[in-house]
Amino acid sequence: MNTPAASVADYGARAIGPIILLGAPGAGKGTQAKQIVDRYGIPQISTGDLLRENVKLGTELGKKAKAIMDRGELVSDELVCDMVAERLSRPDCARGYILDGFPRTCAQAEWLDGYLSARGSKLPLRVIKIAVDYDRLLKRLTGRRTCPVCGTIYNIHFNPPKVANTCDQDGAALSLRKDDNETSISERLKAYEKQTLPLTDYYRARHALTEINGDAAPEKVSADVLAALEQRPDKA
Numbered sequence: 001m002n003t004p005a006a007s008v009a010d011y012g013a014r015a016i017g018p019i020i021l022l023g024a025p026g027a028g029k030g031t032q033a034k035q036i037v038d039r040y041g042i043p044q045i046s047t048g049d050l051l052r053e054n055v056k057l058g059t060e061l062g063k064k065a066k067a068i069m070d071r072g073e074l075v076s077d078e079l080v081c082d083m084v085a086e087r088l089s090r091p092d093c094a095r096g097y098i099l100d101g102f103p104r105t106c107a108q109a110e111w112l113d114g115y116l117s118a119r120g121s122k123l124p125l126r127v128i129k130i131a132v133d134y135d136r137l138l139k140r141l142t143g144r145r146t147c148p149v150c151g152t153i154y155n156i157h158f159n160p161p162k163v164a165n166t167c168d169q170d171g172a173a174l175s176l177r178k179d180d181n182e183t184s185i186s187e188r189l190k191a192y193e194k195q196t197l198p199l200t201d202y203y204r205a206r207h208a209l210t211e212i213n214g215d216a217a218p219e220k221v222s223a224d225v226l227a228a229l230e231q232r233p234d235k236a
């Protein structure tokens, strides 16, 4: 078993390797990714955020992805894998990285396996699945508000900002995601069940998966996620 690090400075110096956050829309992938970033100092790579950035900038990728994302469907494996390959090639990924929302299909998982083995990656892949009761997801998603400046995630029901619609960190007006409406949410959940849920078995079979109860308070979920990352996956 890995020896737990003694201090935050130790955590920040260690090679961690790739961490995948798996979970339904609204499960808390983005919320928990930020806790892992704070502890280990490795980057959060959210394919949803990267795609939204491309849409905002009006890139060719953004133009192809926009309507698909608004409907709540998945962007093609090829486009997403190319985007991830470019992001993983940057130097800040050397000690490890958090994949938030990727892979999302078996084809993407197989692509990632090939990518890692082609680079002789020695550190084990860790997959944390955040499991949440489906009935809670609608309220989490329709109540979500995000700071467009610093990315802090709020929820008007469960984690409101101190001043309505205003980021506690920098005072920016909070925004509502375009796909957080009931029609898109329903499609996102269908896509998750059909295309992403099979990844649970894919990674369980590789002894890489740890399942965390995501129904608890965010602080409790964070404690469980961080504890799991300090253990071998099959012991967590």
Ligand code: AP5
Binding pocket: 023, 024, 025, 026, 027, 028, 029, 030, 031, 032, 046, 047, 048, 049, 051, 068, 069, 070, 072, 073, 074, 075, 076, 077, 080, 100, 101, 102, 103, 104, 108, 140, 141, 143, 144, 145, 153, 154, 155, 156, 158, 159, 179, 188, 214, 215, 216, 217, 218, 219, 221
């Ligand atoms: P993406 O941006 O990844 O969206 P998603 O998977 O639908 O997940 P969300 O970001 O909605 O939820 P989350 O799990 O991050 O939850 P959060 O922490 O914000 O993808 C968007 C779209 O991009 C896709 O539909 C697809 O079109 C495209 N795309 C992205 N990746 C792709 C890929 N790999 N392949 C193809 N297409 C791709 O939390 C949600 C809310 O709950 C917040 O308000 C938060 O404050 C609250 N909350 C969190 N934890 C708790 C808790 N424990 N208790 C109470 N409230 C909580």
Ligand code: MG
Binding pocket: 029, 030, 031, 046, 048, 100
């Ligand atoms: Mg997210």
